Amino acid sequence: MAHPNGSYSINAAPSDEREDNEPLLRDVTIPPLCCSARLNLSILMFMGIAVVYGLRVNLSVAMVAMVNTSDPVPGLNGSTVHTCPLPAGLDNTSKTIEQPAGTPQYPWDAETQGWLLGAFFFGYLCTQILGGYLSGHYGGSIFLGLGVLGTATLTLLTPLAANWGPYWLFALRALEGVGEGVTFPAMMSIWAHWAPPLERSRLISMSGNGASFGAFVAMPLTGYICQTLGWPAVFYICGGAGCLWALLWFLLVSDDPRTHRRISKEERDYIIASIGHQGSSHGWSVPVLSMVTSVPLWAIIITQMCSNWSYYTQLTSLPTYLNNILHFDLKSNGFLSAVPYLAAWVCATMAGFLADHLIERKVFSVTTVRKLFTLTGMLFPASFLLAVAYSDCSHVLTIIFLTLTSAAGGTCGAGVNMNQIDIAPRYAGFLLGITNTFGTIPGVIAPIATGYFTQDHTMEGWRKVFWVSAGVNICAAIFYTLLGSGEVQPWAIPEEEADEDEGKRTRSVSA
Structure with missing residues (x-):
């Protein structure tokens, strides 16, 4: 039966194995994303992930300000020998970071800093x-x-x-x-109830990209606060x-559109109908053996x-590289x-919208889209990291290539980073807990390996760091291209849905 306006809505991602591409859902109008409850959820979740990533990277x-670099350290700031020349400008020095009076600093060496990071x-x-298992059972909010x-x-207790x-x-x-540790699995569990299949890429990318935005805001803000108020602030x-x-989160959020107090009936019906049985909780039992062999x-x-090797290398060690090798001041x-x-935030957000467009228009299957964006997010960063390794002391080239590395890596957000909800929507939070x-x-x-490679504080040591990261990325790209999938796995199909499919096949044969 058609909608009164004569239109049909198709609200399920096409399976790679469906030959007829028959719509799985009809007669439900897609309410606009703008000002919707699902978009508001994505924005609030974006803010939360941004905050939590700020808490992660501020250290x-x-x-740089917490460590007393005025104490002589071989090859570091206590030495008069610099790997690279100091950048032009009065503020760009590698001297001890000035802190407000009474602010403590500590004589931690590179190895200690690596362990702390x-x-x-x-x-x-x-x-x-x-966290993923309990979120899947009780709800992620x-x-x-x-x-x-x-x-x-706990962050308040850091000083x-x-x-x-x-x-x-x-x-x-x-x-x-x-x-x-529970935050990202919980986020994916929530989206298993809230994200229609044709909107998964953009909604999950928008919320998850709070990580890149949080790092973007926290890093310069941390540098500014350290030099003006002192690092404890x-x-x-x-x-x-x-x-x-x-x-705000506890006041505004609901685990399921059925229980949301401010959602429209049209949007609630759309989300529930498009997700179907896959939006149900998985209960206490999960097919662990099938997962292990998947x-x-x-x-x-x-x-x-x-992919996380290069990401975490940059996240935890880039400020040290810019300070010890390129000698930028803290701000x-x-x-x-x-x-x-x-750059990663912008590219990842655009990739999410593009991925949904390609799936909705049936340009590529879900599997092809995930592999395409994963390849882009792995191979291009590998080449840019190698470019960083041989940019030597060029401050401009180093920053350009590091920016391109993160920008290209952001496209993984529409690839492998959300692939759990493709292969097993109702177990998405639990699977994200496993993969994370x-x-x-x-x-x-x-960070420990970086501290080991760079203990002599030379460009050659940092070159090893970038080479290892690039090599790991290339191996991952090949592996995922050969073995990745975007199809819902047989072990992830709820019994109700399997019974319905069997009934349809039986009726088809009888006819």
């Missing part, structure tokens, strides 16, 4: 899978809200922990990782922002691990460290 920039990810590893609130509260010593700071950062301000967002799932796991350091994330757990391993190893 990377603040570390990687500490967050030790805790982040612990709660991904559990409570876990996303508590994850941000817990991380923000105290640093004053007690590096071991205390390491423990605190690891606990922050524990709190933040960074953690007080960021922690306070996280607590404020959590209050090749498409392993394609996501391996690819995300590899410039924070701004220049942030520029790549602005493995994907966090580079966050632990990369």
Whole structure:
């Protein structure tokens, strides 16, 4: 039966195996995205992810101000030998960062800094899978809200922990990782109930891109606050922002469009009808054995691990590179460290809209779209990282290539980074917990490896860092191209939907 205006709406992504491309949903008008409840959810989620990423990266920039570099350190600022010449300008020096009177600084060497920058990810590893599993059963809004609130509260204690010593700071950062570990799986669990198939790429990209935007805002803001108010103020301000967002989140968000108080009937019917049985909670039972033996799932796991290696290398170590090798002052350091994330945010958002357009117009299948955007997001960054490695002391070329690296890498947001909801919508949060757990391993190893490669503070050591990142990206691109998929896997189809499909096939044969 057609809609009264004579139009039909097709609200399901085409399967790679459907030969007739028969619409799975008719008679439901697509309400506009503008000012909709699902767009408002995406914006609020974007803000929360931005805050939580600001809490994650602020230590990377603040570390430059927290460390007392006036103490002689071989090959570093205590030496009169510089790997690269100082940039032009009175403020661009590699001297000790001036802090307001009474602000403590610490004699942490490169290895200690590497461990502290990687500490967050030790805790982040612990709660991904559990957070995804519980979010899939109870709903993701409570876990996303508590994850941000817990991380923000612990961030307020950072100056105290640093004053007690590096071991205390390491423990605190690891606990922050524990709190933040549930956020992304919870986000994906929420979208399993809210994101119509033909809008998945744009809605999930828009919300998830808060990570790049958060890094973009936090890095220059951290540099500015460090030089004007002192580095402790960074953690007080960021922690306070996280607590404020959590209050708004708990007041405004609902796990399911059925229980949302401000959604229109038209939009609620559209979302429920387009998602169907895949929008139901998975309960306590999940097909673990089928997941373990799923090749498409392993394609996501391996690819995300590899792509995160270069991402986390830049996220945690770029401010150190700009300070120790290129000798930018802290304000410039924070701004220049942030520029790549602005480019990533813009490109990832555009990629989400383009991916949905290609799927909706049936230009490519879901599988082809995911592979295309993943290849773009892996191979181009690899080439730009190699260009960074041989830009030597050219400040302009280094910043340009680092920006291009992040911009191209942002297209993975419409590729492998959201592939979990393609292959198993009702288990999307749990799968994201699994893939993010493995994907966090580079966050632990990369800063430590960077500290090992660069302990002599030479350009040659940093060149090894960029070569390793590029090589890992290339291997991942090949692996995902061969084994990735965008089809819903048999083990992820709810029994109700499977029964309906079987009934349709039976009626077709009888006819």
